[in-house]
Structure formats: structure tokens, C-alpha cells
Amino acid sequence: MNKSIKGIVFLAMMATAGCSSQTAVTSPEKQESNVTPPATNVPAASASPVTSAPSPSGYGFDRWQTGPLGDAFFDFDSSALGADAQAQLKQNAGWLDNNSLTKVLIEGHCDSRGTAEYNLALGERRATTAKEYLKKLGVAPSRLEAVSFGEEKPFDTNTGEDAWAKNRRAHFVIKK
Amino acid sequence: MPLSRQVFSVVFMFLIALPLHLLAAEPGGEYIAIRKEGSGKIALAVSKLDSRTTEESKLAEHLDTIIHDGLDYIGAFSMISPPLNVKNKGEGEHLLINYGALDSVGAAVYVCGAVTTTSGTMTLAMEVYDTSGAKLLFRKTYNGQPQQFRATGYAFCSDLVEFLTGKKSVFGSKIVFVSNKTGFKEIYECDFDGHGVEQLTNSRTISLTPSLSPDGRYLAYTDFSSGRPALYIRDLSDGKTSAAEKSGVSIDPGWKNSREVATTLSFEGDQAIYLITTGGLVSRRLTNSNAIDVSPSFSPDGNKMAFVSTRNGSPQIFIQDLPSGQASRLTFSGRYNTQPSWSPLGDKIAYTTMDNGGQINIFVIGADGSGLIQLTANSAENESPSWSPDGSMIVFTSSRKGVKKLYIMNATGENQRPLLPMDGEQMQPCWSLFRQ
Known part of the structure; x- marks a missing residue:
């Protein structure tokens, strides 16, 4: 819930700054959120969208992901980019192409299984793999910074594959 | 300790008083009670300390507890209540020990002593007797401030254990670990037996994987203060902290000796293990693969390094043999083996295996790959093994009661028990090699 509100505020700020797309302001409506009233007031501010990027889509976007850059997800004990992860990164590269001044921090995360020290290394592999892929797609490396949180900052603290799957990710944070 | 010391193999059992006399009576030989493999523990009777004043009797009470519990904790002794009238005042300072009474309760070694305070200084005077040989083994006094009663009690225990077993003891060693008690993961230390907990970092971010240098002077750890996991090395003598120079991520330091620490760095793209000076300068790269190399732990002579690689x-x-650079795989059982910890005795490596169900357990394997044994089982996640400085015990993390806490066990896996009561989770313990 708190995350949803933050997401909406963030998107609203982006919209008022005039650097957002149609995509960004509509995405809150897709969330399982009952805090819709503030969001519905936002579109007026985005009368002049700068880009025509497609709506963010991918795993979790219909339920809990927020922001214009979606997470790339991984299998257990893997930093390999599957088809879904590659598709997400291509979409992210498109957004970065349209927002060429934006720099992003790529956070590598792991689920709570396995051991913490190894997971810190694995998380970094995930972040750097995502970074290298974006570089191949033409994003300037100076705009991308990779960091690992290992299993230290799980998105979902529950146990079970549903939670773990959300935590095995390369997560994108737009730098201010 | 002279190498020429005569070593007696003494089996301490209640019913064999006669052979004890024969074994321990060799004239001129010094005394080491060696426990035979599986022969049990040294039967030890410890009298309450003598004292004169109210202040002294309070100190004596504290010291009685510390000495009794400390000796009991290490698992080498069976603690026997001393018989009544075990000692009487003899001529001058000398005590008359009732060896017959000690023998009859099965005590092989007898300890007594007194605490006195004069103008703010505490003096602990201890005496240790061999029951079967009917003689004084050693007498020693320890001076300190009254508030140092714990360290003073440990100093005696340390001497006693070294005298009786011929081996260094864990008394005086420290354990550093991580706890989220404050809501943030910070680094703490405690004594070998869980007493005297102190918070060492206050980063209010995430501090991880503490490791003390062999001489106890430096604490290396990973910390997120800069926004990324970076290596910090703190000189505990003056509190000065240096950060490793390279950008990128730093993971899980392990000391090669008291001047160089190894850690995983990624500034060259892949996660490789590098040697870093205590000043934070990278001195050389140790591993060469494109895979993840992490969690270095060195043999006591510093010539070999155990580590995790994908x-x-x-x-x-x-x-990896460091002079030649040759690396060979040690573990072949299980598909997820991490957290190696090289025994200070040099012969064994403890590590963890995660099975397909997600359970993590601690194993010990010979440094040559032989003699694999499992130490924990059927108790959720058991992780982060670290050896006591004498190689007799292992401290580890377990979630067997739901929340991660620190536990202790014998190196054989026996006698698994909690180390300390503390709020929050505790994890990533590292037992120091040094003794204060």
C-alpha cells in the first residue's frame, strides 16, 4: 500500500515536471490500489507527452511493479537473462533512449535462500548482466551503475516461490 | 611449555583410583592430563574462593560463577562438588589438602583459592592440586581492577586448561557477529562464552561479514555506508577506519595474516578475490576465472586458500595453492556448497551445503578432501561456521527456533547450544584467533 502511494506521488511529480510519458501517468490505475482519486487528477498535467513509449508491461506490472523501468527477473542461483528479462530490458532501453539525460542505478537482488555472502556476489552478477545487456542495446555505460544488495533488501519478505520470484531481480532506480 | 614434558595418558573414571596412582606418580615428570579419545572428561573439583570482607566476598561470588561456568562451558571437564573438609590451614601459608576425600568423590584435579582487595587492586591467588599424585601442580596470583573480574577469572581458566591439556584454550578469545537488534544490521563482539556484548559499528545502513585479524588488531567488514557494499578495515587500537580503494562491490573479507586481508572485488568486471593491505590498498589479484569467486579462508600457514567458486x-x-596459483575443487557432494572456514589446527575445513529442500547444514571435510562428516541436521538453516582458536568448537548461525541466533557446538557436532540471549537476529559469527 505504502509503495503504491509512493509510486503515485513519484509519477505525479514526473508528470508535473513535463518529462513523463502517457505511460507513466496511466500506470497507477493498473495497480491493485484503492488510492485512485489523487491519481485520476494527474493526467491533466501531462497534456504534452514528450514520448510515445508503450505502456510498461512484464512480470508484476499489472499487480505490484511501479515506475517506467521494469525489473528483470532471474531463476534461482542464476544471473542468466531469460526471454522475459531480455524483453523487459529492451523495453527499459527504449525508455532510456527517450529520456537520455536520466541515469539509473541497477540493483541486483536475491531471494532469501542460500547463503548471504554468495548472494551478494550473485546479486552483483545480476546487476552487471543487466547493465551489459543495456550497453549492448546502446545505452551509454556512464548512465548505468550496478550495485548488489544480495538478500539484504527483499521486495517481498514472505517465503515461498511467489515471494522469492519477486526478489530475484535487477531493479532500476532513477537517480536524481 | 617445554617439549620434554612427560605426557601421561590418564583415564579419569570414578572406579579406577588405583591405576591413577601408578600413572601419575612418576617422579620428576610434569603433569599433563590428556583425555584419551572417547575416554571422557577430566574430573575437576573447584572450591569456592576464600574471602575476608563483604566486598571481597561479593567479588568471590562473581569469580566463583565465572570460573565454574567457564570451565564447564568448554566441555573438557566434569565438574564435581568438592567434599566437605577438603582443605585445612597448615603451617604458614600452606594448605593441607584432604586427597583421600577428593579421591573418594572421583576428583582428579582440585582447585581452590582466595580473593583479596588492597587499595583498589584485586588479587586472585589460585592453587591447583593433583589428587592422585597428592601434590601441588601450580600456584599463581592474578592482579587486576575489581571491575576486571571476568578477565581475571578467564586468565586463571586459560592457565589451568593449558596446564592440564597442553593446548591453548578459548578463554580470552572474542566472537564478532552481525545483529539487527537496532533495526539495522550492525557488528557486535562478545566473549567466547557470549558474555560482554558490545556494539562495534553504528552505520545505520547494512554492516556484514566481520572478520578479526589473527593478532586481533584489525576488524575487516563489509558496509553499505557509501550506498554500495564496500570493505572497511578498522584498527581497533585507535578506532581509525580505512576503506578499500577500488570502486565496485566488495564482499566477505578473510585474513591471510595480520597484515593482509582477502576480499572479493569486482572493479575488473568479474568477482575475483584480491589481497588488500590493512591500509586499504589492493596488493594483488589471487583468483583467475570469469566466474564468481568469493569467501576466502586461509590455512594457518597462509599458503592455501579455501574459497567458493562457480x-x-x-x-x-x-x-588454491597460493605459491603456484593452482586451484582444485574440494567438494563434490551437494550442488550448493559455500562458507568455507579453515580450522586453526589446519587439517579440516567446515562449510555449508544447501540441499534441494532449501535446508542448510554444516559439514566438515579434511583439507585433502577426505573424511566428510555432517555436523547439523533437521534443524532449518545452519550456517556460517567459524572455529574456536583451539579447534575444539564451532560457532554458527541457526534458525532452528525460527529466528537466526548464534549457537556453539563441539567440533564433532555434539552439544549444540545457544551462545547468548540477545534481541533480534544474530548471524555471521567469526571467532578470533587471538587471546587478550
Whole structure:
């Protein structure tokens, strides 16, 4: 819930700054959120969208992901980019192409299984793999910074594959 | 300790008083009670300390508890209540020990002493007797401030254990670990028996994987203060902290000796293990693979390094010979083996295996790959093994009661018990090699 509100505020700020797309302001409506009233007031501010990027889509976007850059997800004990992860990164590269001044921090995360020290290394592999892929797609490396949180900052603290799957990710944070 | 010391193999059992006399009566030989493999513990009777004043009797009470519990904790002794009238005042300072009474309760070694305070200084005077040989083994006094009663009690215990077993003891050693008690993961230390907890970092971010240098002077740890996991080395003598120079991520330091620490750095793209000086300068790269190399732990002579690598696929323990640079795989059982910890005795490596169900357990394997044994089982996640300085015990993390806490066990896996009561989770313990 708190995350949803933050997401909406963030998107609203982006919209008022005039650097957002149609995509960004509509995405809150897709969330399982009952805090819709503030969001519905936002579109007026985005009368002049700068880009025509497609709506963010991918795993979790219909339920809990927020922001214009979606997470790339991984299998257990893997930093390999599957088809879904590659598709997400291509979409992210498109957004970065349209927002060429934006720099992003790529956070590598792991689920709570396995051991913490190894997971810190694995998380970094995930972040750097995502970074290298974006570089191949033409994003300037100076705009991308990779960091690992290992299993230290799980998105979902529950146990079970549903939670773990959300935590095995390369997560994108737009730098201010 | 002279190498020429005569070593007696003494089996301490209640019913064999006669052979004890024969074994321990060799004239001129010094006394070491060696426990035979599986022969049990040294039967020890400890009298309450003598005291004169109210202040002294309070100190004596504290010291009685520390000495009794400390000796009991290490698992080498069976603690026997001393018989009544065990000692009487003899001529001058000398005590008359009732060896017959000690023998009849099965006590092989007898300890007594007194605490006195004069102008703010505490003096602990201890005496240790061999029951079967009917003689004084050693007498020693310890001076300190009254508030140092714990360290003073440990100093005697340390001497007693070294005298009786011929081996260094854990008394005076420290354990550093991580706890989220404050809501942030910070680094703490405590005594070998869980007493005297102190918070060492206050980063209010995430501090991880503390490791003390062999001489106890430096604490290396990973900390997120800069926004990324970076290596910090703190000189505990003056509190000065240096950060490793390279950008990128730093993971899980392990000391090669008291001047160089190894850690995983990624500034060259892949996660490789590098040697870093205590000033934070990278001195050289140790591993060469494109895979993840992490969690270095060195043999006591510093010539070999155990570490985790994914060079063959899933994480496995490897050993690298440092002079030649040759690495060979150590673990072949299980597909997820991490957290190697090289025994201070040099012969064994403890590590963890995660099975397909997600359970993590601690194993010990010979440094040559032989003699694999499992130490924990059927108790959720058991992780982060670290050896006591004498190689007799292992401290580890377990979630067997739901929340991660620190536990202690014998190196054989026996006698698993909690180390300390503390709020929050505790994890990533590292037992120091040094003794204060």
C-alpha cells in the first residue's frame, strides 16, 4: 500500500515536471490500489507527452511493479537473462533512449535462500548482466551503475516461490 | 611449555583410583592430563574462593560463577562438588589438602583459592592440586581492577586448561557477529562464552561479514555506508577506519595474516578475490576465472586458500595453492556448497551445503578432501561456521527456533547450544584467533 502511494506521488511529480510519458501517468490505475482519486487528477498535467513509449508491461506490472523501468527477473542461483528479462530490458532501453539525460542505478537482488555472502556476489552478477545487456542495446555505460544488495533488501519478505520470484531481480532506480 | 614434558595418558573414571596412582606418580615428570579419545572428561573439583570482607566476598561470588561456568562451558571437564573438609590451614601459608576425600568423590584435579582487595587492586591467588599424585601442580596470583573480574577469572581458566591439556584454550578469545537488534544490521563482539556484548559499528545502513585479524588488531567488514557494499578495515587500537580503494562491490573479507586481508572485488568486471593491505590498498589479484569467486579462508600457514567458486557451474568449495596459483575443487557432494572456514589446527575445513529442500547444514571435510562428516541436521538453516582458536568448537548461525541466533557446538557436532540471549537476529559469527 505504502509503495503504491509512493509510486503515485513519484509519477505525479514526473508528470508535473513535463518529462513523463502517457505511460507513466496511466500506470497507477493498473495497480491493485484503492488510492485512485489523487491519481485520476494527474493526467491533466501531462497534456504534452514528450514520448510515445508503450505502456510498461512484464512480470508484476499489472499487480505490484511501479515506475517506467521494469525489473528483470532471474531463476534461482542464476544471473542468466531469460526471454522475459531480455524483453523487459529492451523495453527499459527504449525508455532510456527517450529520456537520455536520466541515469539509473541497477540493483541486483536475491531471494532469501542460500547463503548471504554468495548472494551478494550473485546479486552483483545480476546487476552487471543487466547493465551489459543495456550497453549492448546502446545505452551509454556512464548512465548505468550496478550495485548488489544480495538478500539484504527483499521486495517481498514472505517465503515461498511467489515471494522469492519477486526478489530475484535487477531493479532500476532513477537517480536524481 | 617445554617439549620434554612427560605426557601421561590418564583415564579419569570414578572406579579406577588405583591405576591413577601408578600413572601419575612418576617422579620428576610434569603433569599433563590428556583425555584419551572417547575416554571422557577430566574430573575437576573447584572450591569456592576464600574471602575476608563483604566486598571481597561479593567479588568471590562473581569469580566463583565465572570460573565454574567457564570451565564447564568448554566441555573438557566434569565438574564435581568438592567434599566437605577438603582443605585445612597448615603451617604458614600452606594448605593441607584432604586427597583421600577428593579421591573418594572421583576428583582428579582440585582447585581452590582466595580473593583479596588492597587499595583498589584485586588479587586472585589460585592453587591447583593433583589428587592422585597428592601434590601441588601450580600456584599463581592474578592482579587486576575489581571491575576486571571476568578477565581475571578467564586468565586463571586459560592457565589451568593449558596446564592440564597442553593446548591453548578459548578463554580470552572474542566472537564478532552481525545483529539487527537496532533495526539495522550492525557488528557486535562478545566473549567466547557470549558474555560482554558490545556494539562495534553504528552505520545505520547494512554492516556484514566481520572478520578479526589473527593478532586481533584489525576488524575487516563489509558496509553499505557509501550506498554500495564496500570493505572497511578498522584498527581497533585507535578506532581509525580505512576503506578499500577500488570502486565496485566488495564482499566477505578473510585474513591471510595480520597484515593482509582477502576480499572479493569486482572493479575488473568479474568477482575475483584480491589481497588488500590493512591500509586499504589492493596488493594483488589471487583468483583467475570469469566466474564468481568469493569467501576466502586461509590455512594457518597462509599458503592455501579455501574459497567458493562457480567456475564449474554451481557454487563449490575450491582450494588454491597460493605459491603456484593452482586451484582444485574440494567438494563434490551437494550442488550448493559455500562458507568455507579453515580450522586453526589446519587439517579440516567446515562449510555449508544447501540441499534441494532449501535446508542448510554444516559439514566438515579434511583439507585433502577426505573424511566428510555432517555436523547439523533437521534443524532449518545452519550456517556460517567459524572455529574456536583451539579447534575444539564451532560457532554458527541457526534458525532452528525460527529466528537466526548464534549457537556453539563441539567440533564433532555434539552439544549444540545457544551462545547468548540477545534481541533480534544474530548471524555471521567469526571467532578470533587471538587471546587478550
